[in-house]
Amino acid sequence: MSDDATRRSPQRPVRKGDHVFLVDGSSYIFRAYHALPPLTRKSDGLPVGAVAGFCNMLWRLLRDSVAGEKPTHLAVVFDYSATTFRNAMYDQYKAHRPEPPEDLRPQFRLIREAVRAFDIPCVEQEGFEADDIIATYTRVACEAGATTTIVASDKDLMQLVGNGVSMYDSMKEKRIGRDEVIEKFGVPPEKVVDVQALIGDSVDNVPGVPGIGVKTAAQLINEFGDLESLLSRAGEIRQPKRRETLVANAEQARLSRKLVLLDKHVPLDHPLDTVGVHDPDPKRLVAFLKAMEFTAVTRRVCDAYGLESGDIEADATLASPGAGGVWAVPGGAPVAPARGPDLDSPPSPADPASAAPSRPAAPAGPTPTHAAGAAAAAARATPVDRSRYETVRDLARLDAWIAEATEAGIVAFDTETTSLDAMQAELVGVSLATAPNRACYIPLGHRGEGKGDLFGGADLLPGQLDLRAALERLKPLLEDRAVLKIAHNLKYDWQVLSRYGIQAGPADDTMLLSYVLDAGRTGHGMDELSEKLLGHRPIQFSEVAGMGKSFIGFARVSIERATEYAAEDADVTLRLWRVLKPRLPAEAMAAAYETLERPLVTVLGRMEARGVSIDRQILSRLSGEFAQGMARLEAEIHQLAGETFNLGSPKQLGDILFGKMGLPGAKKTATGAWSTSAGVLDELAEQGHELPSRILEWRQLAKLKSTYADALPGYVHPRTHRVHTCFSMASTTTGRLSSSEPNIQNIPIRTEEGRRIRAAFVAAPGHKLISADYSQIELRVLAHIADIPQLRQAFADGIDIHAMTASEMFGVPVKGMDPAVRRRAKAINFGIIYGISAFGLANQLGIPREEAGAYIRKYFERFPGIRDYMESTRRFARSNGFVSTVFGRKAHYPQINSKNPSERAFMERAAINAPIQGSAADIIRRAMVRMEPALDAAKVDARMLLQVHDELVFEVPDDDVERAIPIIRDVMENAPHPAVTLSVPLQVDARAAHNWDEAH
Template identity: 65%
Template sequence: MPKTSPAAATKPAAVKAPAKGDHVFLVDGSSYIFRAYHALPPLNRKSDGLQVNAVLGFCNMLWKLLRDMPEDNRPTHLAIIFDKSEITFRNKLYPDYKAHRPPAPDDLIPQFALIRDAVRAFDLPCLEQAGFEADDLIATYVRLACERGATATIVSSDKDLMQLVTDCVTMYDTMKDRRIGIAEVIEKFGVPPEKVVEVQALAGDSTDNVPGVPGIGVKTAAQLIVEYGDLETLLLRAGEIKQPKRREALIENAEKARISRQLVLLDDKVALDVPLDELAVHEPDARKLIAFLKAMEFSTLTRRVAEYSQIDPADVEANAANKSGASSQPSPARDKSTGASGDLFASPAAPASPKPGADKQDKAASLKGTPILLAAARAEAAQKLPVDRNKYQTIRNLDQLNAWIARVHDVGHIAVEAKANSIDPMQTDICGIALALAPNDAAYIPLHHRQSGSGEGLFDAGLAPDQIGVGEALAALRPILESPGILKIGFNIKFNAVMFAQHGIIIRNHDDAQLMSYALDAGRNAHGLDALAERWLGHATMSYGELTGSGKGKLSFDQVAIDRATAYSAEDADVILRLWRVLKPRLVSERMTAVYEMLERPLISVLARMERRGISIDRQVLSRLSGDFAQTAARVEAELQELAGEPINVGSPKQIGDILFGKMGIPGGSKTKTGAWSTSAQILDELAEQGHEFPKKILEWRQVSKLKSTYTDALPTYVNPQTHRVHTTYALAATTTGRLSSNEPNLQNIPVRTEDGRKIRRAFIASAGHKLVSADYSQIELRLLAEIADIPVLKQAFRDGLDIHAMTASEMFGVPIKDMPAEVRRRAKAINFGIIYGISAFGLANQLGIAREEASAYIKKYFERFPGIRAYMDETRDFCRANGYVTTLFGRKCHYPDIKASNASVRSFNERAAINARLQGTAADIIRRAMIRMEDALAEHKLAAQMLLQVHDELIFEVPDDEVAATLPVVQHVMQDAPFPAVLLSLPLQVDARAANNWDEAH
């Protein structure tokens, strides 16, 4: 009889041979750990900041299998099966098998041991066996179960296990609550389960390094297997294949295909250490399970287990071995770490010189301490290891590049920084690509540098020698850039993503050091590469101006000498990697991982796709508007000259100031530091409100001139000659509150409340056969104010669908909502929105054209009627003064370090900004979540709509005419439910969505 494993030995005797009617569940534990880690939002244990999202996902899955499955589909036998990280028979057959798998993420490694502890807390068998993968054990157990007349369920969605599906065996994906049977396997592979290994042998698997036959994918492999029956017959008859490339590939790689089949075929005859009979399910020790869950601080699941077992959790002590501060060693499962590394990859006591395998020391250090200690150690090490540009390499041929690529596979991550000739990623040339694997271990691949000649065309002598062709280099780099198993680390990596996408390469699995800095320090630090290098590394980077020069002699990047470009570019990649190593543990230690993983990182690829789609404009509409604006500007300018009584340059602030406050003697002027009169918009607004005609005309002229120069004249110059559309660029790390900004061109500042601004929006049009759909959150910041400040009357008004401004006017002024005068509602609206932005009595008086005393009385009455709003504002201000930041409902920190400034106006501004930031920031987080989920939702409903623009609380889509009716409810549903389940709002969000031929009509 096989011996019992230590895991099984801890389990109370529960031996029952499976029989007909029994149901054996086998959980692919190793696979599920990684799925849970990547699928669930980051979760940090409050007591020590340890990330435990994979542990929670695993525990929820086990509870679901034991308690939440239907009565007729619960397991009678259940085991959790893990890989044992030792050499298996497959490595002996093919040494490179799984050789390039990346190391596990740092914040997942401590969870391996805790997951095994979780399995034992549930009193379930925790199985692994030397020399075999978990899949082989699963294959053997399901064979035995079926032979005894039982049915089997494999809890996994791993394609490698689909070969085991039969009438007796199904797979179950608990995350999607989806069953995978024979039909689903055929849908995925194009062949029934028994032929899956034949298809996999041909297609190979880059993740596991199964070679397969180059050039043959799953679809082609399925067609070949359907036609020829099996792999061996296909290989014997390969000479019959009509397509030359396919025929040659099959003949030349026949042996690789045969080896691949052996690698993917599961062994279902393993001599099991733990017999199937010993997997019988029994009741776990509820107190032991509660003790573990309390130590992990899983309050919801603790409560569910306690309620089910009728035990008061207060009577159970948390398991001391799993509590904060207790040390757990990682499981060896997939804990592979190889490759060169330096001081940043080790504990502070490690040698400064690069040392292979030092990364393991770092991981061990992280387990012995806490995330806070790891973050501190990384920051200290970063300051100690100097940047040495002399160690950088220039990669000039494919052999050198392929050698680097092989090292990337060993390490599992790479810092990437492509250098461009333009700020437009849609149209620029890729001049070169910098890579970094470790501190001072960086290189530059020049691709498109020009050599200098003589005479007028100084750089007309063609490309510099010894450069790899762009196509060749990108073809070599494509597998690592597109590999989901290799982490690409960048800085504003979206720019690179758009550039590479223009060459048909989609970057998968990326981190962005700039966005990490932004998630951690929005509002208190600059997030440029140079500033961060100075702050965290104590290093002054080579400046772009130092590289290219300035003035008439300024060089474009492709004109920079290759040796200089190498020093500059490789340094950037090196610095990016070092910053990533410093900032990554800070996310965990400061509990900002959820913000980065939920709101920042997933949005990168979404925005990259939006930027590449662009939007169409009607140039004729803009041309007519430009003419109209020019006439209006000329008319206003003539009126101003008549008012001034002399010829004037309307665009000269000095001359305007002299006329206003000198010649006309209008009071209320102030001077700038240079001694000139200030003619800021605020001052002109105040004077216009007082009834002065000259400043009113100046404002009108400035507005129409800006619309003409910024939009009607400029927009046509942004039309891409290839796509014939306008492509804006979004910045994620630009504001303190999480709002996106738009530039080149800025499409977020087109006025929407003026008729002229709306005219410009009419020039944004749908392409033929399509409509533009505008979906806009209605009064979202007011709803969030009611939610966060907990104002019952406002909350009820939103629930009842009332006109919130009319309701406010009724509450304040005692006027019935029905037949309310428009002026009364307008005043309430101004107060509602003004309160959000911390408006003063002076500001409200100017906005409404009333006396300051009257405006002050309005604000006082507003706070008396809604006292919770004043309390919210006071609490937010006090919290920010004490902590230097405020948080959104999603945990984003918005820092306002100047809230304690000695300058009263600076202090007051920061107080108002902090109060608004919780509302504006939460609204920004909500629309980010909507954007991240939108594309999958549209694809799930098989809709062709494409998201084009985001303008604060509004999303713009281009939708085929015949899909508009089906698209609108999907868009509304995704936007309205965007906060869930991370944040549960008591108030419903309202989204207005309309379709039209242009943006103005749709809004």
């Protein structure tokens, strides 16, 4: 134990009526790391999430009660090293523990420093694990008549519960007493070691007895009394296989019991009498917290002790080293690699650092960039070995895997199903992975011929787990707040599991990690990322399930082949997480991921599950009307062309327009045919040619009819009778969502026909739809980013921005303005955002190109800040390959320096627009994340259904409409806060009506 651990601990004998709190520091740091959102120090990117969790927990223990109790004595106990007396018994003990994450290693010493800053004894002892020291303290406290609370959830400590001893899981805020131990192990605390001896522990590499799970072990111990009695009477066991296994592994079971039994007689270097609770030195504590940049807890400490934060300097030995520096903490030695939960070794007592912790700090480990690089190298260094994957065929093995994942605090998972539609998919199996090559597949629904129901049927293949029983076991793991779940395209798996009553979380999504780090420069599919980041090509889905005519579906895949495929998915996902997660602090993207991506997954999952009602009669009527309109246009087109032809044939249309009629602007496609794209037809229509104009009208009606009027009824779910679109989070470079199956974001809103399609989206009986739409949000963002005084003032004053622009450009008064002049200004306002050219503006306004060019020049003269913004953004993108939104999201444009002028120009326009469109997309994402909690807090029954770029659509009971609208508007208008304070106000227009069109 380090000398400074006893520096200020008062001698306070433990006596009857005292309450001793013992914190298992070694396990808490890993639980905090996995369960809490990652946090980095803003000044240098130092990972400090686990440290922050530890500080908050310590402050609660010192200042608040825990389940109505306050400690009289308090110590935080750590593991000293990886080697203890148990390794002498069994050299493979804890031999397979994985290396800790790179971004956790620098936090080991910082947590010790946090404990010392709180002036709480930081206890560790060579040769013994933290659990043994806790067991000894517990025995001493019981002998003195004191009550003991062990702040931990570690199952190994449950053998200590009873006789005034309980545990407290601070992550779940849950007491663990005798009843909770029986619920977990099936036996009382005094028999836990016997059950553990039988089941073993794959995390600590305690062998146990093969094939014996918790339920079987509990049954045996309850029947025979204890382990020794069971082993001596094993011949009485009726089941032959179980009897033979116990006889063959008797000595292994006895060894396992010795390994899991805690030592209650450790010769303590730091007696329990010396850990009496007292107030810390508040100035020293504040100096530490300020160095860590923990604003909230610093404020709480200052308020509690009447201090002014500004009067106290941050601890210089812990402060950021500045740009280009390395992370530094006191102690004088680099952070050493640790195995498993063992923290890095403390300084040697002979080391002057342990006697002088305030001396200038030495480097303490890699920078975030180095840590990310090391993680990437390590991921490639371990080849994928599919032969090591396990098929879980009984509940005992499933229990063992669940225990391993719970102990590890992290598990990658994947679901295998019968459909890509999460609303209709049936579970076929689940895969788990806890470490590279440590993965399994749990088959649940593989079938022969025929088809069963959602929960299985008579045609299920043998050798699988019962679906209900397996999910009952998996549910606590997948919902455990202290175990981080990892998935790729998490939203799909979350939705599938939610239909089975499982709300998986907390979770990371490797697809979204990739998206927030590399949007625009790579795809985010698991197979592509695996090949790029791991150098490994996973088994393709088509290789196991077939494709085309040979497609059999995953439920018909053999269980052995399914294990290879599914377990590999979980294994690869875990490996990708290990590569991608450390990059967040290294590239300053943690905040973007945690606020814009991670929390939106479940929000969208619930929106998709709710769906929206449609009126089929309206759509049927529209389909007929569109068909009549198309027929009328077809007759007019044939008359204009002088002959009949197939309007849906680009070749025949091209021959008419450019071959027969000789219209200008003819272009050939790569196949040598005439181009009849929308752009070509738009240009011809702008020139006054009637036939292309009619063709465009016909195409618009044809698209509305086929894509919406005819297709939407086919998307109605057979059970919910609603339409459930799918939102994609990682499909655009800027952060905008897209939707599919059906695509509700492409319904035209500027044409009467498109609005009529929206009228078919209706509220349920007794409800209204509320449409809440940001007003001119991209222009407002532009005014903020480019710092345009005239635009900022106009938005602040609530002036019609397009009329103001027309007045500025054309010198006409706002009052009585010709609508045509305002329309020109509106076209320029929005066109500038998208980098419109003189040619494009001329086509849009139907004016000569020279006049359009003059408008654009005049615009930049009146608003010079916009040109400055465009030029500076273009230069930045060329130099860095990316641009950022106001919230830190990056959009990458790797081809912006292309030698192809057309490609380069396109990339430049996209890069200029991305900070504007991306910031607007981020704002509505933030609003969506906050919306449900705000509505719940107000007890307003409003359900968010759709997001269409700058608009949110809700379904609300008639009685709640008036209360819902102000809340929705407030959340949306204040969504940027507190991260960003825009220099212009946001405005949201919200209306309620029976259908979407009327509400818009």
